[in-house]
Amino acid sequence: MPPSLLHKTLLYSPLTLSTSRSSTTLMKMMTMASVSPTHFTPHTLTQPHSLENPQLSLFDNCKSMDYLKQLHSQTIKTGMTSNPVVQNRIVAFCCKHESGDMNYARHVFDTIPEPSMFVWNTMIKGYSRIKVPENGVSMYLEMLRRNVEPDHYTFPFLLKGFTRDIALECGRELHGHVVKCGFHSNVFVQNSLVNMYSLCGLIDMARCVFDTSQTRDVVTWNAMISGYNRIKQFDESMKLFDEMEKNGVLRTSVTLVLVLSACSKLKDLNMGKRVHEYVKECKVEDDLRLENALIDMYAACGRMDLALGIFQNMKTRDVISWTAIVAGFANAGEVDLARKYFDQMPERDYVSWTAMIDGYVRVNRFKEALALFRKMQTSNIRPDEFTMVSILTACAHLGALELGEWIKTYIDKNKIKNDVYVGNALIDMYSKCGNVEKAQRIFKKMPRIDKFTWTAMIVGLGINGHGEEALDMFTEMLKASIAPDEITYIGVLCACTHTGMVDVGRKLFASMTTQHGIEPNVAHYGCMVDLLGRAGHLKEAHEVIKNMPMKPNSTVWGALLGACRVHKDAEMAEMAAKQILELEPENGAVYVLLCNMYAACDRWENLREVRQMMIDRGIKKTPGxxxxxxxxxxxxxxxxxxxxxxxxxxxxxxxxxxxxxxxxxxxxxxxxxxxxxxxxxxxxxxxxxxxxxxxxxxxxxxxxxxxxxxxxxxxxxxxxxxxxxxxxxxxxxxxxxxxxxxxxxxxxxxxxxxxxx
DNA sequence: ATAGGGTTAG
Structure with missing residues (x-):
């Protein structure tokens, strides 16, 4: 349909509520949508309708599109197709059944001269089911164009299929339609609006619908909590949970699952236990999802004992229950225990595999992570973007560029979601594999970048010897109004160190506090010691240690020791080594470094002493x-x-x-x-x-x-x-x-x- | 004949 026609329709139809400005969005949607315009097929009803036709009962047993098509062709033979009841059944099957074909539905729909409200709604629901909301919107616009008024079913069906993008694009305008149609007090419509707004992050709009609602019920509350969870405002979720009690709203198991999810993210064990008590008092019916949420909460709070307690008492467990246990152990660093449960799982999905792979990555057992990934592939489980991030991290640590490249190709070929996490992991992989050019290529192509993207790029340039470019990147980051964090500054200072930019490093270190209000932590002091020490300013480096506001750790002393070795200052080296050995008597690297330095200074007597010390104390050198x-x-x-x-x-x-x-x-x-x-x-x-x-x-x-x-x-x-x-x-x-x-x-x-x- | 909110992994 030409845009002008839609424009007219919207303008003159009784439902035209939007200003011409905002209706352009919906118009644009219409031209984008892939649905062909409806054809009006002239129809004459040649057969009388028989509502009790035995053919109709056949539809009850229909389980597949093939069977539906057979039934459809039979109705054509008997002239039943023009029977609205038959039409409804056919369209409804395509729209609702999991194997239903929306193109077929559309085809049949287009033969109906005056579709009933039910058929319109069913079609819209169908497009939402298959997650093609553009077609749902297009259907809705077609309705308006043909002067059919939506009813209170239409909006929930339509909004249910919305994605973030489409919600941002035409959510507000549809909200306007809802008000104009007088459905704003319908609790189902309200709830779908709350959901739609929280889906696309317009939490204030969601809250507005919630606050002005006269008819809100427990689902409205739940939808609102879900919205706060989605934007990680878990404290607001908790507040609403408490307010529900004050308002006398009976909480359901859905409420509890939502609040447990918030507790888990906040690692709030006390609140989690409170919710558990509530469940134990049988205030809600226990269900599988609720038990899973409890497992997850206890696991997140590091209480695997309590998580296992729930798990073992469950009547039925699903893949999520098992995965929550595996992930719980993996996150606690108990990767072998995680593996024990993983191996016992009756079935595993891609989340289970990824959780286990990631467990290995977290404890730096990268080769096992890769081995498990290979096993995942031979098991024909399709990995997703989470898996890719884990594997790319392993590649980054192992310097496995070939596999990293293979993963990149895999992502492109298999249309795996290439989100900002994946982009960041690719940058990290390429730069930790020494291919900073490719890292930059990824950086340039990313549609959305965040603080981590900038930081990964700065670190990548720095460790690869492009100190100046790293600092340029830092300047650009600030220009883009992205606030740096502690890690960004680690990257920036390292870049200075690796390029020997001492003065710049000093200035940047000072700017942390003055420009960005970041208090340097012990790692930053370590970077400064490294920067000054490598450049030969050993005394100044030592001053930094003496004046730092916290107790220096072994890394800080280690930086000084390393510098002493490069610049052959045996006396200071001995002092630094002594400090480290007080903190970490087992640190083999320190003994080795001392040995190297004595060797470099031809102090063989000292070297022998240290060697003897190592033997006496049973210290082993980390093998190269x-x-x-x-x-x-x-x-x-x-x-x-x-x-x-x-x-x-x-x-x-x-x-x-x-x-x-x-x-x-x-x-x-x-x-x-x-x-x-x-x-x-x-x-x-x-x-x-x-x-x-x-x-x-x-x-x-x-x-x-x-x-x-x-x-x-x-x-x-x-x-x-x-x-x-x-x-x-x-x-x-x-x-x-x-x-x-x-x-x-x-x-x-x-x-x-x-x-x- | 038609409705809404939920759990596992970066």
Whole structure:
């Protein structure tokens, strides 16, 4: 229908309530909607209607579209199709049955010359059922155009199918129609308005309908609470719950489920217990959903004992009950217990799988997360965007770029919802896998971004050595009026550290409090110590520690210790190490760092003392470990490890490399080898470092031009760093190594960190 | 012959 015609219709129809401005929205909807205009089929009723026709009873048993089509064709043969009762039955089946076909419904509807109110409403309900609200609206407009007045069933049916977007687009205008039609005091209509408004976040409008309602019932209250839950204003939900009692409204199990959900999000155990008492007093009928909500509340509050108590006493459990238990244990870090329940589940859906996968991710057991994801796929359970976020997080930690890329393709191909969480996870994955360009590409394409998006991008640029761009991003973020938080500032300060921008870092640190009212926490002080220390301002770094308003933790001292080692200040290093060991006597890394430093200063006597201390105290060094992903498989190497199936080839490649590199002027840098042994033995220790094994494996397992990406759990050693630079030049290969804190992009013989790390 | 509100995972 041409817009002008609709415009006229709306203007002159008795139902035209909207101003011409607001009706343009609905007009636009109409042109968008995919429903073809109704054709008026001339119809002559040739057969008398028989209401008691036995054919009609056949419709009662209809269970499928195929059967319905058979019945339909029979009615055509007997001339019954023009019987309004038959028409109603056919349309109603298509609109209501789970297998019902709305196109078929529309086709039959279009043959009805003057559809009854019932048929109009049924059609609208049908479009809501299949979640195509545009067609519902289009149907509604068609009604108005044909001067059919909606009744009090029409609006609930129509609004029920609304999505956020369409509610924002024409919710208010339809509300106007409701008032003009005089249905605003119908409690069903009101309730659907409250729901519609809370769906699209117009909570004040919802509240307005609620407050002015003369006829509100328990469902109105519930819908309102649901609205507050949706926008995470759980305190308002609680308030309404208490007000219900004052107003003498009898709460239903739905009310309790809603309030328990709020308790769970707030982790409000006391309120949760109060609701549980209410249930125990049999004030409402117990049902499955309510029990599930109780499990969830107790689990969220960390009371798995009470959650299990409910779970074990349930007569019937569904997949949600089981998942709530699995998720509860997973969130508590008890991932093995979670797995025990997961394995016992009679059936699992995509939420159960995702909860379990995410449990592994939360406790940094990424390889198990990936293994479970593979199992999920062989079980033919379709993952959704939540699953994708978990897997992308695992990829980010493992540096598994290939799998990450595969997930990206999977999302696009399978039309998985690409929301802001997914975008953020993709940015994180790409930048933690060392591909900051692709991270930026995702950033630019995201239709909606939030604080986390900016922060992920700032951190990503910073750790990849693009400090200045990270700060530009920060400026842009502020320009976009997005308030930074503590994490954003961690990213900003790290960016300064990795680029050595000391003065800028100092200024930004000061701006936290002055510009944004964020009190620096211990991590921020750690960043400052790191920033100053790495740049060689060891005394100033120490001053920062002495003057910080809270007790410095081992990370803060660790930053100073690291700086002391780089700048070879043995005295301060000893002091810092002592501080850390007071806090964490078992911290193996500190002993190792001290050893490295004594080795670098040729203080072998001290080194031996520390070694002895380690032996006496039973302290183990964290073994260096490097990961490399090849054809979607993550390979793990530890120093000197001969267990890889291709070990022989790897070691002979290493020999070859050593010869090639020495020819090009490479000499092993043994300054950090904390072994008081001959030069030759030091070299052979260096030569077995895990990152070298991984790089050699990368060279033999991939074709020329393929970037080698390695993730190391510790800081990269000086010699490996040197060697990687030469390899990048001699073999013309890009190498990206992610170490404990940052990235090293080796290209044409130099590193993005500019040897500053 | 036609209605409304709910639980599990980032």
């Amino acid at each position: 470990c490097s990961l490399i992903e090849m054809n979607g498989i993550v390979h793990e190497f530890v120093a000197g490890d001969p267990s890889h199936p291709k070990s022989e080839e790897i070691y002979s490649k290493l020999d070859e490399m050593k010869t090639d590199l020495k020819f090009a002027g490479y000499s092993p840098d043994t300054s950090e080898v904390s072994l008081d042994v001959g030069e030759e033995e030091k070299e052979s220790a260096l030569y077995r470092h895990s990152e070298k094994l991984a790089i050699a494996f990368g060279l033999i397992s991939s074709g020329p031009g393929v970037t080698i990406r390695v993730v190391k759990n510790l800081r990269m050693c000086v010699d490996c760093h040197h060697m990687a630079k030469l390899v990048s030049k001699m073999y013309n290969r890009e190498i990206v190594v992610r170490d404990k804190t940052r990235f090293h992009h080796f290209r044409h013989g130099s590193c993005s960190c500019k040897d500053f790390w």
